[in-house]
Amino acid sequence: MQVAITATVSPHHPHLKPLVSFLRPSPPHRVRIHPLSHRLTTRASAMASSAPQQLTITRPDDWHLHLRDGQVLAAVLPHSAMHFQRAIVMPNLKPPVTTTARAVEYREEILRALPPGSSFTPLMTLYLTDTTSPEEIKIARKSGVVFAVKLYPAGATTNSQDGVTDILGKCLPVLEEMVRQEMPLLVHGEVTDPHVDTFDREKVFIERILAPLVQRLPQLKIVMEHITTMDAVNFVESCKEGNVAATVTPQHLLLNRNALFQGGLQPHNYCLPVLKRETHRQAIVSAVTSGSRQYFLGTDSAPHDKRMKECSCGCAGIYSAPVALSLYAKVFEQAGALDKLEAFTSFNGPDFYGLPRNNSKIVLRRSGWKVPATYTYGGGVIVPMSSGNTLEWLPSDQPEE
Ligand SMILES: NC(=O)N[C@@H](CC(=O)O)C(=O)O
Numbered sequence: 516m517q518v519a520i521t522a523t524v525s526p527h528h529p530h531l532k533p534l535v536s537f538l539r540p541s542p543p544h545r546v547r548i549h550p551l552s553h554r555l556t557t558r559a560s561a562m563a564s565s566a567p568q569q570l571t572i573t574r575p576d577d578w579h580l581h582l583r584d585g586q587v588l589a590a591v592l593p594h595s596a597m598h599f600q601r602a603i604v605m606p607n608l609k610p611p612v613t614t615t616a617r618a619v620e621y622r623e624e625i626l627r628a629l630p631p632g633s634s635f636t637p638l639m640t641l642y643l644t645d646t647t648s649p650e651e652i653k654i655a656r657k658s659g660v661v662f663a664v665k666l667y668p669a670g671a672t673t674n675s676q677d678g679v680t681d682i683l684g685k686c687l688p689v690l691e692e693m694v695r696q697e698m699p700l701l702v703h704g705e706v707t708d709p710h711v712d713t714f715d716r717e718k719v720f721i722e723r724i725l726a727p728l729v730q731r732l733p734q735l736k737i738v739m740e741h742i743t744t745m746d747a748v749n750f751v752e753s754c755k756e757g758n759v760a761a762t763v764t765p766q767h768l769l770l771n772r773n774a775l776f777q778g779g780l781q782p783h784n785y786c787l788p789v790l791k792r793e794t795h796r797q798a799i800v801s802a803v804t805s806g807s808r809q810y811f812l813g814t815d816s817a818p819h820d821k822r823m824k825e826c827s828c829g830c831a832g833i834y835s836a837p838v839a840l841s842l843y844a845k846v847f848e849q850a851g852a853l854d855k856l857e858a859f860t861s862f863n864g865p866d867f868y869g870l871p872r873n874n875s876k877i878v879l880r881r882s883g884w885k886v887p888a889t890y891t892y893g894g895g896v897i898v899p900m901s902s903g904n905t906l907e908w909l910p911s912d913q914p915e916e
Pocket residue numbers: 581607672673703785786787788815817818831832833
C-alpha cells in the first residue's frame with residue numbers, strides 16, 4: 516500500500532490523542548495501517564503521539580470539474596491546478612462542447628489560462644446529444660485529448676438543455692461505438708420527469724435508465740457522477756468493478772439536506788443532484804471510506820457568480836475547488852479511514868480510466884487555514900464552499916521537512 520502518513524507531533528498540539536487510538540482505533544474506525552506501509556515519525560516520544568499532523572499522498576486528480584470559460588476560467592483554474600494534476604473537464608459550456616474540434620479548442624483555452632509553470636492537464640469530454648454520431652466517437656478517441664462522453668438528460672441540470680432526450684432510443688449506435696473505443700460514459704443520473712419528486716430523481720434514474728442501459732451494454736464503462744444516495748451505492752456495487760464506478764463530491768459527503776434550510780434558505784449549498792437526507796449521506800461516506808476501488812474523487816466544483824446564486828431563481832452548483840482536498844481529508848479522518856484517502860483521491864480514478872497514476876506528491880498539513888469569504892474575478896464574485904470557515908487540512912506542494 517502506498518499511503519504515507521507522517522505524524523509529526525507537538526506535545527502542545529490541540530488535537531493530541533493517544534497514539535494507540537490512531538494505530539488501533541475503536542469501532543467504527545477502520546484505520547488499519549500496516550507497519551511497513553507508512554512512515555510515522557514523532558518529535559515527541561512515541562507514547563505522547565497523536566493523530567497524524569501531516570499526510571503525504573500521491574498528487575490527486577479531479578474526475579469531475581467545471582472550469583467554464585473566459586474570465587471565470589482564468590479565476591478558478593489556478594485553484595484546481597494548485598492541488599490536482601489532471602481533471603476531467605465538463606463540457607456544459609454555452610454552447611456545449613459537442614465535437615472533438617471544439618474540445619481541442621477549449622483545451623487550448625484552458626492551457627493558455629494556466630499559471631506559468633503549471634503541469635496541470637485537462638482531460639476533455641464531449642457533450643452527448645440526440646444527434647452525436649458514432650464517427651464523432653472515433654474522432655474523439657483518435658484525438659488523444661478526449662477521455663469521456665458526458666450524458667446530461669435534457670433539462671436535468673445547468674446547461675443541459677441540449678442534452679439527451681432518450682438515451683437508448685436515440686444513442687445506441689454511439690454507445691456501441693463507445694464500447695468499441697473503450698470510451699467511458701459519464702452520467703448525470705437524474706430523471707427530469709416533473710412528476711418525480713426532486714429527492715427521488717437519482718433513484719428513479721437508476722431504475723428507469725441506468726439499470727436497463729447496463730443490461731443492454733454490460734461492457735460499456737460508466738461513471739455515475741456525483742452520487743448522492745444509498746440507492747446509487749447499492750447499484751454501483753451490484754455492477755462489475757472496472758465497468759461501473761462513481762465520483763463523489765465533498766458536499767454530498769459532508770452535508771445533508773438540512774444544510775439547505777439552516778437559519779434560512781442557503782443558496783450556496785444548492786447543487787444538483789440536491790443534497791439528500793442524513794441516511795443517504797452516511798451511506799456514501801461508508802462507501803467511499805470502505806476502500807472500494809469503485810469510488811473516486813470528483814469535486815463537481817461548479818462556479819456561478821454570486822448574483823446568480825443569490826436571486827429569485829438561483830443556479831445549481833457549488834464552488835469547491837479551493838477547499839475540496841481539505842474537506843475530503845476531513846471526511847476520511849472523521850470516519851477513521853485516513854489510510855483509505857489516497858486510493859480515493861489518487862489511485863481509483865486513473866485505474867478506472869486506464870491512465871497512469873501520478874508520480875508527484877502533495878502534502879496535507881494539519882494547520883488551520885481560513886477559507887476566503889469570496890473570490891473576485893473581472894466584475895464578479897464567487898462564493899466558495901466553506902466560505903469564511905477555518906479548515907484543518909492545508910494542502911501544499913512543499914516536500915516534507
Ligand atoms: N452540479 C451542479 O449543481 N451544477 C453543475 C452541473 C452538474 O454537474 O450537474 C454546473 O455546471 O453548474
